[in-house]
Amino acid sequence: MSDLTRRRALSVGAVLGLATATSAPSAWSWSSAGSVAGTDEVADPFQVWDPEADEVAARLLADGAIPSVNKAWEKWVRNSDPLPSGMPAYLTSYLEKTSRIPSWADPGLLAASEKLYKRLNSYLFVSESLGSGILSTVIPREARAVYWSAGGADMKERAAKTFTFGYDLHSPTTWQPSGFFLVSANKTRMVHSVVRNLLVTSKRFMETSDQVKPISNGDILVTFHSVATVAYNNMKKWGIKLSAQEEAADLHAWQVTLHLLGVERRFIPASWAEARKQADQMLWPVVAPTAEGVSLAKTLLGYIEDASLGLTTGFVNELTRYLIGDRYADWLGLRRDWVARGFIRVAWPTYVAFREGLSPIVPEGLHLFDQFVRGVAMLFLSNGTSATQTPITLPAANRPGA
Numbered sequence: 352m353s354d355l356t357r358r359r360a361l362s363v364g365a366v367l368g369l370a371t372a373t374s375a376p377s378a379w380s381w382s383s384a385g386s387v388a389g390t391d392e393v394a395d396p397f398q399v400w401d402p403e404a405d406e407v408a409a410r411l412l413a414d415g416a417i418p419s420v421n422k423a424w425e426k427w428v429r430n431s432d433p434l435p436s437g438m439p440a441y442l443t444s445y446l447e448k449t450s451r452i453p454s455w456a457d458p459g460l461l462a463a464s465e466k467l468y469k470r471l472n473s474y475l476f477v478s479e480s481l482g483s484g485i486l487s488t489v490i491p492r493e494a495r496a497v498y499w500s501a502g503g504a505d506m507k508e509r510a511a512k513t514f515t516f517g518y519d520l521h522s523p524t525t526w527q528p529s530g531f532f533l534v535s536a537n538k539t540r541m542v543h544s545v546v547r548n549l550l551v552t553s554k555r556f557m558e559t560s561d562q563v564k565p566i567s568n569g570d571i572l573v574t575f576h577s578v579a580t581v582a583y584n585n586m587k588k589w590g591i592k593l594s595a596q597e598e599a600a601d602l603h604a605w606q607v608t609l610h611l612l613g614v615e616r617r618f619i620p621a622s623w624a625e626a627r628k629q630a631d632q633m634l635w636p637v638v639a640p641t642a643e644g645v646s647l648a649k650t651l652l653g654y655i656e657d658a659s660l661g662l663t664t665g666f667v668n669e670l671t672r673y674l675i676g677d678r679y680a681d682w683l684g685l686r687r688d689w690v691a692r693g694f695i696r697v698a699w700p701t702y703v704a705f706r707e708g709l710s711p712i713v714p715e716g717l718h719l720f721d722q723f724v725r726g727v728a729m730l731f732l733s734n735g736t737s738a739t740q741t742p743i744t745l746p747a748a749n750r751p752g753a
Contacts (some may be wrong), residue, residue, distance in 0.1 A: 381632055383617040385625035387455070387606055390617055396633075397562070397569030401544055401613035407445045408544035414439065417545070417747040424538065424744065431528035449611070450537050452526060456607050461526045463600035467593075468521040471586070473724050474703065478585045479517055481655065481667075482674030483578040484510065485648055489679045490573060490637065494644035496565045499556035499753045500546050501746035503643075506650045511741040512539075517578075520608060536611035538743040543571075543612070545745050553753040559643075568614045569633060575614075576630035579605045583623055585674075589703045598623060640682035648683040665691040670723075673699065 379395040411417055416439050423437035434443055434450070452461070468475065488494050502509030516535050524530040543566045550556045551564050583601065586593060593601070602623055609619045620626040656667050665688025672680040672687075673695050702720050704710035 379632070381625075381629055385621055385628065386617050387619045387621050388616040389621070392617065394617060395569070396572055396614075396618040397567045399568040399615060399618070400547065400564060400566070401540070401568075403445065404449075404540055404544040404613055405547055407442055408541060408548050410441060411439070411745070412545065412548055412747070416442075417745050421744040425742065427534055428531060429528070430526070430530050430533040432534065446537060449540070450533055452533070453607065453610050455616075457603055458526075460596075460600045460603040461607065463596060464604035465523050465525050465527075467597050467600050468525070468604075469523045471591070472521055473706065473720075474586065474589065474591065475517075475521055475582055476724050477670075477720075478582040478674065479578050480514060481671055482585070483581055484513070484651060485671050485683070486577050486581065486638075486675050486679065487574065488644035488648040488651070489640060489675075489682055490577060490634070491639050491641050491644070492560075492562070492565065492570055492637075493574060493577075494641050494647055495556060495559050496546070496550060496570075498643035498647055499553050499559075499750050500550060501748055501750060502546075503647065504750045506647060507654055508741075510651060510654065512542075512743050515741040515743060520604065525604070532608075533611070535743060536608060540612050542743065542745055549746065549749050550753075553749045555753045556749070559641075568618050571609065571612055571614050572618060572629065573634050573637070575605060575609060576626065576634040580623075580626050580630045580634075583626070589700065590709070591703065591707060602626070638679065645683055648685075652685075663691075664688070666695070666719075669695050670699075 379397070380393060382391060382393050383389075384391040411420060420438055420442065423435040426432070426435040434446055438446075487497070497503050497509065502512075515531075516539055519525065519530065519532040519535040522530055522532065525532045547564055547566050550560075556565075579601075583598075602620075606619050610616065620629055652664075652667055652671065656664050664686070668680070668685040669688050669691040671685060672692065699720070701710065701712065702717060705712060705717065
């Protein structure tokens with residue numbers, strides 16, 4: 352076999368998930384001295400799950416209660432809403448304990464995060480929806496868990512639910528009684544537990560899994576880094592000025608979020624410096640292409656392309672490349688568009704500078720980027736029928752054929 356043939360074979364194998372493009376991560380070494388718990392131990396978050404929530408989820412599945420819970424949840428939307436009737440007593444008892452802000456949370460920092468997110472909303476939307484959304488497809492465990500779950504069979508609905516979670520977190524009323532996030536976070540945590548119970552029954556998923564069960568504390572932290580730590584890095588890269596209090600507020604909102612999702616305090620980073628250390632060990636060493644991830648990325652990008660909004664294939668592909676880098680985009684087979692590439696790499700920094708008041712020049716891409724934010728938001732929020740919400744519901748089965 353010639354060198355050229357061998358390289359082509361390896362490239363095809365990588366895209367199909369038959370070869371690993373990165374080395375295996377080293378043994379876990381991050382100390383909880385850098386966590387909000389402030390203890391000093393080295394414990395592997397990939398060996399920790401969410402036992403109390405998992406037990407509740409197992410009972411819901413065994414009792415056939417998923418449809419009735421989803422019906423009851425229609426009435427439970429805002430932080431101030433009482434827990435609805437129509438749920439099993441054991442679920443109500445569980446949610447009474449978890450549907451509240453933890454005692455260690457700082458009200459001042461949470462209020463500051465609401466103000467910050469109002470200012471950063473457009474940038475976070477671009478970084479998290481398209482950038483982190485597609486980055487998730489080159490995280491093998493996440494891509495496979497999503498693909499083989501019920502959400503993988505209807506990615507538009509699944510993406511809408513994920514978008515709702517982020518929309519609620521970055522709302523000007525996130526932590527207030529009129530906000531939605533405490534409810535969205537608790538629903539999402541229970542979704543994780545139901546999926547965790549279901550995926551271990553999937554022959555197709557377990558054939559690809561390197562864990563006894565999916566969605567560990569470590570896997571949730573990997574997602575946190577692919578969204579929040581990447582967004583933090585992007586704000587720095589794009590020249591967006593953040594005060595020390597604003598950086599602390601952003602991190603604290605995520606610290607509380609991780610707690611609400613069932614991550615133990617000993618694993619939650621106490622600073623952005625510690626978050627970056629974690630990401631360097633648990634995110635970047637594991638990214639790799641898989642057949643499931645390639646399929647998910649193609650589906651997601653297909654939803655976003657809309658010529659009526661100026662969101663052509665070339666524009667979407669090149670904005671994705673700008674956000675996640677050429678290496679990962681090549682793994683996913685994104686075709687290049689050199690005209691769109693040149694436009695984005697000039698217009699986006701100018702757009703940010705104009706929005707931040709750092710430049711009086713109105714960027715050529717102002718209307719297009721604003722349209723992108725509004726158009727994709729409405730695409731995913733209940734297929735354009737709601738300006739704020741997509742219902743988060745529990746699955747009752749895996750992907751058909753899993």
